[in-house]
Amino acid sequence: MTEQTALADSRAGHGEKPDGAVVRDALGVGVAVGLSGFAFGVTSAGSGLTPVQTCVLSLLVFTGASQFALVGALAAGGNPLTAAAGAFFLGVRNAFYGLRLSQLLALPRAVRPFAAHWVIDETTAVALAQPTRRSARLGFTVTGLSLYLLWNLTTLLGALGAEAIGDTGAWGLDAAGPAVFLALLAPMLRSTTERAVAGLAVLLGLGLLSVLPAGVPVLVAALAAPAVLYVTGRRRGGARDLAEPGPVEKEDR
């Protein structure tokens, strides 16, 4: 409880932020990202999923990177559980967003199972940027609601549109998936550690492509994270460095 109030107090110092401004910020993010559900709908249809399957993914999974990863892995002919594992590991970051948000929003227990569905990159980024608990709650809710509605609507339009278009490849729509991943990845490459992890992961992901079943190379590439962490930890003298969370620790993107 002390942590919660301390967090709120440190932010309250910046003064109140008008509700209108919070709603504007939240809608800006919600609408811009919500529209990219169209790219997901098209990509998913191009990967061979039916419009119903595509819409169920957006309704029930509702975390974009995992959705793109899943349909990509299925299109490559991966085993369903291997494909789901890759999508799940990408979704694990949302657990850490939830930790930050549960202190910041201080939601009643009964509300948490519902709020949980909206705990994603964008809602976390907007909520953490607010000066007070009240505006954080407002920002979280407006971003979550606008993004959820639009993401699902544009997913449906994309899935139906892809059927009408026919060959999505001719329209270059198969490039939407990797472009989305790159756009999510770019702001994360802040220091040498992140770049080393990304570089090693690319080598593993591409190098193992021809020797392992579809979907598995991505899971092996995830080991680049602990591997680089281990090496940098050793090089800098271990525990001391790891005990001090630097700016790198900010999980909001």
Place this chain on the structure above:
Amino acid sequence: MNTWIAIGATALGCYAAKLAGLLVPAGALERPLVRRLAALLPVALLAALTAQQTFADGHTLVLDARAAGLAAAAVALVLRAPFLLVVAAAVVVTAGVRAMGG
């Protein structure tokens, strides 16, 4: 059927991850090493996925129009273009290169 199994497993797993963050007591996942690993895991996965979906065709590596599209997306990112524009750049350039027979 396989697709539905994958969808069900992903939906359950991703929801469980989201809910866990809101329900577990603060501090349980706050160990610095765990947090660093959690921050780096998406970096590794996204990098591998970007590379594979750009350069893979089944089990072989290829250099085709998608590479040009991804390069366009990278340029858009460097120019700080908004998210939708980055994706649009990749799509348009990929389609353009293919239309020219690339």
